[in-house]
Amino acid sequence: MKKIYMDYGATTPVDKEVVKEMEPYFNQVYGNPSSFHSFGREAKNAITEARDKVAQLIGADIVKEMIFTSGGTEADNYAIKGVASALEEQGKHIITSSIEHHAVLHTCEYLEKERGFEVTYLPVDEDGFVNPQDVKDAICEDTILITIMLANNEMGTIQPIAEIGEIAKTAGVTFHTDAVQAVGTIPVDVNQLNVDLLSLSAHKFNGPKGVGALYVRKGTKIKKFLHGGAQERNRRATTENVPAIVGLGKAAELARKNLNRKREELIILRDKLINGIEEKIDHVKLNGHRTERLPGNVNFSIRYIEGESILMKLDLEGIAASSGSACTSGSLDPSHVLLAMGLSHEIAHGSLRLTLGKYNTEEEVDKVLELLPKIVADLRAMSPIYNQ
Amino acid sequence: MYSDKVMDHFENPRNVGEIENPDGVGTVGNAKCGDIMKMYIKVDDEKINDIKFKTFGCGAAIATSSITTEIVKGKTIEEAQQLSNQAVAEALNGLPPAKMHCSNLAADALHKAINDYLGIDNEEDNDEDAHHGHDLGEECTLDMN
């Protein structure tokens, strides 16, 4: 059976060219970048080059504004805790949204519970948009940080970040965006978006896992995250993961080169999948905005059936997908994102996410469109809440 | 994460459907929690002559429903009353810990159907509360990273 991977939102395969670029940095160019000798200098140069490539991908004009991290989660933690620690004398209020990734939400909850911060979790509308006016209204004297994601990992809606950034700038509040799902798949420019901090992660755009970056605009007040050596301009100690950083750099270079073409191709595949599902299966609801969404993201609530059983049936056919179901009441609540968009528990349990990427083909989309209706029909035939 | 036995019952569920004019019907769970099981029984000479189920829920919910019907078909009412959720899980060669509680209620649905047949009032329990009352297993939210 030929397997079909449609879970690019979870992670992506590492591009062959990226692997090739990384290889020498395991045992040929293996020096410690902090070392004085030529081995060290070569490794240091590789990091500098990678930093340059990542900066170019997100329009950062000062290369030094980029700090490598162990991934998106660390970049989010660093940004939020780092700014909170730097500015807590000034105020202890943070604004975020109710649909953030747990890397942001749980960090905010930590500051709230353990460090006495107050956090406003802004609602979203039925398409998953944060209203910029709500951000404006939530800002008070104590507000020191706004953190709103650029694109949502579950249902793909792309937020009006530039507009929110403008509001933050005018109010003089530091603004962070989790752009982990966006960087490498849609054009991202830190100046156009008016952000002070931005998180990205290599494994979402055909780079290796366990490496990412935090963009920090010059002049942004932020405390260091890892104490120790003087790496990353004394902001993040630990000997750099050179091969991974090189991989991130190469992935950024390739993403930048192919971004527009790839994006257009993906949008065509995505819309074919969306339209096909709507045509072939009744009682489905597209989650997220129809056009203002990530190029590879498809998310449907399929009524009268439950997400895990859909995933299992797809898996048996070799198709990899995701769901926002809480498949037991060990945690009763399905996806916090879908609930925040106003979906009932019942409908949120039946969500299916298919995320497309670099190597998906039209044949694969056709195959899913052929198999999914039958899977849904089988499960509905078994469902006590489906009367047809 | 699931045993072969669970997968077998998930892929080829036994006794799916409804029974017309059943002698007893029992339902547990609710859509809010993500699991609903409905059992129909036909009784003849104090034996479960026919049994069918319909389930909305995860793989474990479907598999436990299916094997429950298989176990008790042809058994006496008394024997069927002895079947526990635990025994159902064991018959499937175990379930992941997170699935042991709310997705493993097929025996309860069966007992409700039997009570219905016997004319015993099923307690007017609010299923949702009953669910919350369980000692909850580890979290099983499917994360979409």
Ligand SMILES: Cc1ncc(COP(=O)(O)O)c(C=O)c1O
């Ligand atoms: C929106 C978003 N933020 C943060 C993360 C965490 O990134 P990482 O897995 O690199 O820690 C992810 C994905 O896992 C994500 O989708």
